[in-house]
Amino acid sequence: xxSCFTFDQIKTLIPTLNQLPPLPxxxxxxxSIGAGSIVNSSxxxxxxxxxFQVHGIYDRNQDAAKKTAEKFNIxxxxxxxxxxxxxxxxxxxxxxxxxAIPATEISKILQQLPNNSFALVQKPMGETFEQAxxxxxxxxxxxxxxxxxxxxxxxxxMLAVKDLLKREVLGKKLxxxxxxxxxxxxxENWKFLEKVTHMELTYHSIHYIDLIRDxxxxxEPTSVQCHSCKxxxxxxxxxxxxxxxxxxxxxxPQLYVTIHTNxxxxxxxxxxxxxxxxxxxxxxxxxxxxxxxxxxxxxDPDRLELSTNEMNGEWIDIPLKGNRFPNSFIGxxxxxxxxxxxxxxxxxTSEDDAIKTMAIVEAAxxxxxxxxxxxxxxxxxxx
Numbered sequence: 507x508x509s510c511f512t513f514d515q516i517k518t519l520i521p522t523l524n525q526l527p528p529l530p531x532x533x534x535x536x537x538s539i540g541a542g543s544i545v546n547s548s549x550x551x552x553x554x555x556x557x558f559q560v561h562g563i564y565d566r567n568q569d570a571a572k573k574t575a576e577k578f579n580i581x582x583x584x585x586x587x588x589x590x591x592x593x594x595x596x597x598x599x600x601x602x603x604x605x606a607i608p609a610t611e612i613s614k615i616l617q618q619l620p621n622n623s624f625a626l627v628q629k630p631m632g633e634t635f636e637q638a639x640x641x642x643x644x645x646x647x648x649x650x651x652x653x654x655x656x657x658x659x660x661x662x663x664m665l666a667v668k669d670l671l672k673r674e675v676l677g678k679k680l681x682x683x684x685x686x687x688x689x690x691x692x693x694e695n696w697k698f699l700e701k702v703t704h705m706e707l708t709y710h711s712i713h714y715i716d717l718i719r720d721x722x723x724x725x726e727p728t729s730v731q732c733h734s735c736k737x738x739x740x741x742x743x744x745x746x747x748x749x750x751x752x753x754x755x756x757x758x759p760q761l762y763v764t765i766h767t768n769x770x771x772x773x774x775x776x777x778x779x780x781x782x783x784x785x786x787x788x789x790x791x792x793x794x795x796x797x798x799x800x801x802x803x804x805x806d807p808d809r810l811e812l813s814t815n816e817m818n819g820e821w822i823d824i825p826l827k828g829n830r831f832p833n834s835f836i837g838x839x840x841x842x843x844x845x846x847x848x849x850x851x852x853x854x855t856s857e858d859d860a861i862k863t864m865a866i867v868e869a870a871x872x873x874x875x876x877x878x879x880x881x882x883x884x885x886x887x888x889x
Contacts, residue, residue, distance in 0.1 A: 510788045511675050512816045524669045525662035525827045527837040530844045533558045534624075537594045539587065539615060540606035541565035541574040543695075544628065548657075549604060550578045552835035560604070561597075564590040587618060595620060600846045602626060602839065606655075608698055609633045609708075613640055621648045624846045626839050628655045629716075630708050631860045635868035642857040653842045653853040654860035658713045659720040660837025661830035663793045663810045667784070668721060675814065676786025683721070683763045685714045688779040689798045691769040693743055704871040706745040706767060707734055714765045715870075716855075716863040717782070718752065726862065727752035727763070732870035733877065737770050746770060750870050775799050775806065789814035792821075797831050 511519070536553065538545060538560055553560055562582035565571035575583045584590040594601045603625040605615055609632050619625060631638045631654045645652055658664060670676065691710070699705050711734075719726065732750035740746055747770070752763040771778050780798040784791050790813050796806040810824040827833075844850045853859075 510677070510816045511814045513814075513820065513822065516675070516812060516814065516817075516822055519673070519675070520822075520824050523666045523824065525665050527660050527665065527840055528844060528850070529556065529836070529840050530847060530849060532847065534599060534843050534846060535594070535597055535601045536560045536604050536839070537590055537601055538563040538574075538580070538604045538606070539565075539590065540604075540628070541567065541570040542606060545604075545606045546574055546577065548832045548835045549606060550574070552832035553839070554578065555832060556836045556840075558836070558839065561601075562590055562593060587615070591618065591620065600624060602842055602846065604839070610637070613637065613644055616641065616644050616648070616650055616652075619648070619650055621650070623648075623650045624842050625650060625652045626655055626842055627652050629860075630654075630712055630867070631857065631864050633702055633708055635864050638861050638864040642861050645857045651842065651845060651853060652857055653838045653855045654857070654863075655835070655838050656713065656716040656720075656855045656860065656863065657834040657838055658717045658830065659834075659855075661795075661808065661834040662826045662828045663795075663808045663824075663830070664717060664721075664782075664834075666810055666824060666826070667782070667791060667793055670791060670812070671721060671784070674786075675789055675812070676784060676791065677788030678786075679758075680722075680761060680784060680786045682783070682785040683718060683761070684783045685718070685765045685767075686779050686781055686783070687714075687767040687769075687795075687798060688771045688777075689769060689775075689801065690772045690778075691746075691798070691801050693740065693746065693769065700742045703744055704734060704867075704874070705743050706748045706769070707732075707867050707870055710769070711748050711750070711765055711767055711870075712863060712867055714767075714782075715752075715866050716860075718763060718765075719863060719866075721784075722754070722763075725754055725757045727866060728755040729753045730866060730869045730873055732873040734870070734874045739770060745874075748870075750873070752866075796829065 564584040606628040734745040734748040737746045748767045780795045782793040792811045794809040796808045799806040808829045811821045813821045845853045
């Protein structure tokens with residue numbers, strides 16, 4: 507095949523692109539800990555879509571747990587975490603604990619799980635790097651196998667992007683990786699975020715950091731420059747806007763990698779943005795992350811478009827087999843089930859991998875605190 511893909515070659519390639527993560531040969535029983543919004547909007551719809559069975563659920567808010575169980579036909583609502591664990595451990599095969607709770611409580615839950623357990627843990631891996639290290643140590647001590655729910659890397663469009671990069675459709679060398687988000691995100695819906703330091707980095711841009719790590723693997727960034735700040739109209743939140751750049755001095759110092767987010771674009775979707783763009787020496791792709799354009803409204807679907815140097819400015823739409831929400835949520839869960847059943851030797855978003863994402867978040871926060879000062883020339887003009 508030529509060094510640059512033609513329009514006809516791209517059309518032939520499109521149907522062969524991977525958009526589905528490896529699924530387990532046989533699903534295992536899932537026990538849900540937490541019945542919040544992300545569980546109802548994404549975890550459980552994804553499991554239903556792929557016919558994964560949730561056998562029971564627990565939440566401190568019993569009304570929420572009961573409503574969720576009724577909505578998704580979950581047979582058992584437990585009165586306590588101990589009751590859930592005791593029932594799960596009676597199963598004849600391994601089970602997966604699906605933990606979706608505030609990040610500050612992850613360690614407490616893991617301490618209660620039996621040794622040698624398997625669990626999916628909602629991101630982030632703690633709210634600080636110190637908490638992440640504590641979680642990693644706890645997993646090693648108890649031989650608990652966890653996957654952090656960094657699911658963006660499993661969205662159908664992002665799996666297709668990864669396949670395109672593997673096939674070098676954009677060329678043998680990438681030049682630019684850019685994520686740009688300029689939308690309105692209703693953070694006020696999640697009151698617990700008001701207590702979170704460097705909130706935007708920890709709960710939002712962390713997805714993009716993890717995605718970039720996955721797309722550029724095995725490369726890892728060597729340094730970060732970041733500015734993350736508050737907004738005058740949301741004084742209770744620590745930060746809601748971020749701009750950061752990652753450097754890859756060990757691999758390609760010329761690779762330009764940036765993430766830009768602004769969550770207070772309140773003027774409709776006409777000029778809103780939510781996309782990943784990757785440029786290479788032979789082509790470019792653009793992946794629109796649709797849900798965020800008008801948060802909670804899937805009228806704006808995910809999209810993936812591509813152009814190469816041979817296409818004379820033409821772009822081609824790549825049909826997608828689903829959207830990030832809820833399809834991507836099957837990826838991390840499948841990885842854990844496959845590990846539990848011996849179908850793979852590692853969980854792709856394990857604590858060992860996820861802590862690298864957390865380290866970048868911490869470095870970005872430190873960069874925000876230690877901006878390079880501008881020194882102006884105050885020499886008086888005596889002429």
